[in-house]
Amino acid sequence: MSSKISKKVYAAILATGLMSFSGVLVETAMNVAFPTLMREFGLATNTVQWMTSIYLLVISVVVPLSAVLKSSFKTKQLFICANLLFFLGLLLDALAPNFPLLLLGRATQGLGTGIALPLMFNIILEQVPAEKIGFMMGFGNLITGVAPALGPTFGGLIINHLGWRYVFCFLMPLIVLSFCLGLYGIQQKSPIVKITPDLLSIALIAILFGGVIYGFSKLSSGNLQLTLLPILIGLAALGLLLIRSKKVAQPILHFEILKNKSFSLQLFGFLLIQLCSLGNAFLLPNYVQMVNGGTATLAGLATMPAGIAGALMSVVGGRLYDEKGARLPIMTGVSLIVIELLAFACLSGHMSNWLICLVYIIYMTGMGMTIGVVMTNALASLKPELSAQGNAFLNTIQQFAGAIGTSLTSAIVAFSQSQAGSKGPGPTALGTQHAFIFLAILAVILWLIFYREIGTEGGAK
Structure with a gap:
């Protein structure tokens, strides 16, 4: 295989990446809209949360099917189906007259994202030269990694000035661009073998x-x-x-691959990284608003620089993996994750918005450097014919962590608030500190897992 990456491969990765980007952007942007939706449709908090839960649930069911879908259908067919489903979901939500139709639109978007998300990584694994896979996995994570950084700010600005429906309208041109890039760039490289699910x-x-x-x-x-x-x-x-x-x-899922010790350990590490990431993503904007009295837009602005830093570092981590192996980017990144969580565990009783912004950059730098490399290195421990199954496991775990990460940290904060009988700044700050202590413990476990697996070696290539 030539070491040069063709324009069509770049276009295919960008096409599928834009869909994943749009899925994450709308999810994080709509979190800001929950109070507005509660007022407009007369909903309780636990009901409006299904805007996120139904989306994650559909993705979690579809992603495990990715290996079967990849084998049974042409890549371009899957992409077109995913793209049209996502666009239909955006249209439904932009026009929804009631909450049930709003949920139907979110579920339809989940179908599209669930099909598209594994496609991007499967294209990279199949069509990128081995010596550049780390870099392109980083590039793929860069596309999707910018979305959580922009989502809350984008959502706050659009909702405050135009209304929540325009969040969906503004994403439609991106999906059309994704469709055009996919039609041009997506090629079929693997044989079709029909599997009845x-x-x-x-x-x-x-x-x-x-x-x-x-x-x-x-x-x-x-x-x-x-x-x-x-x-x-x-x-x-x-x-x-x-x-x-x-x-x-x-x-549908070949659980035998979990007998591969290296893959299983890195899969568990991947889960812990995602849990810590979702915990941060909930706790910090919540702290800016409930403890420091900031607006949703300010909360988004406080966390945005870190998100951008994390997205950019995903490319740096991928290049380091290609040149040096897994040890340097993973151990450096995980060490930065531990430092950030220990810092917040100690400081979260009293944090200014500037402190949150600066310390969070440490975490996202580490996470960005690590996440794509962990995926690449875990898949490198499997036989090539099992890479689609490995990809299905990694993407399934990612959605699972997304579904439970916020719940775990919010429950810890809620427990401290209930003990104090108040949701005021003091109990919220105390609950946030307890949640960060929990996440810091997870981070130390994460560091030990990777130190044992790759800390004394160059890392699998």
Whole structure:
């Protein structure tokens, strides 16, 4: 294979990346709109949260199917389907007269994102020369990594000046651009082998993620029955899915790859990184608004520089991986993650917006440097024919972490608030500190995992 990356490959990665970017941007932008939606449709907080939950739930069910879809359909067919579904979801939400139709639009967007997200990484793994995979994985993460940084600010500005419906309208041209780039650039490189998906396995995946996401969403309610019962049902579905995967000829998820110790450890590390990232993304904007008395737009502006730094560092991490191996970018990045979380665990009783902005840059620099390299290095530990399955596991874990990360940290804050009998600045700051102590413990575990796996080696290539 030539070491040169063609214009069509760049266009294909950008096309699929723009869809993932749009999915994350609308998710983070609409979080700012929750109070507006609650007033307009007469909703409670736990109801409006389904704007995010339904989206993540649909993605979590679709992403595990990515290896089967990739094998059974042409890449361009999948992309066109994903793009049209996402555009339809945007149109539904822009015109929705009521909340149920708004949820239907979000679910339709989830279908599109769930198909498109693994496509980008599969294209990189198949069509990029081995010596440049790290760089292009970083480039792919750069496209999607900018979205969380821009989302809250973009959402705040649009909602305050034009109204929440325009969040969806402004994304439509991006999806049209993505469609045109995909038609030009996406090529078929792998043979088509039709696989009939096992419907029972799909149902079990839906029950697994539906139960776990619903259970974790109820953590802050303090109702143990509402929390534990759905999670237990989800775990029971996971057990049945494991049994089912051994009985069918073509399982949707090949759990045998988890016997690969290196892949499994890095998959768990990937989960911890995502949990810490989602925890930060909830705690810091919440702190700016509830403790420091800032607006939603100010909260977005305070976290935006860090998000941009993280997106840019994803390319740096990828290039370091190509030139030096996994050890340098991963251990440097994870060390920065630990430093940030320990700092916030100590300082979060009293933090100015400037302090939040500056310290958060440390975290996002580390996360950006690490996240794409972990994905690349984990997949490098598998046989090439298993890379699509490995990609399915990584993207599934990413969505799972997204669904539970906010719930865990918000539950810790809510517990401190309930103990104090107030949601004022003091109890919120205390709860935030407790949440950061929890995340710091996870970060230390993360550091130990990667130090044991690659800390004394050059890293798999």
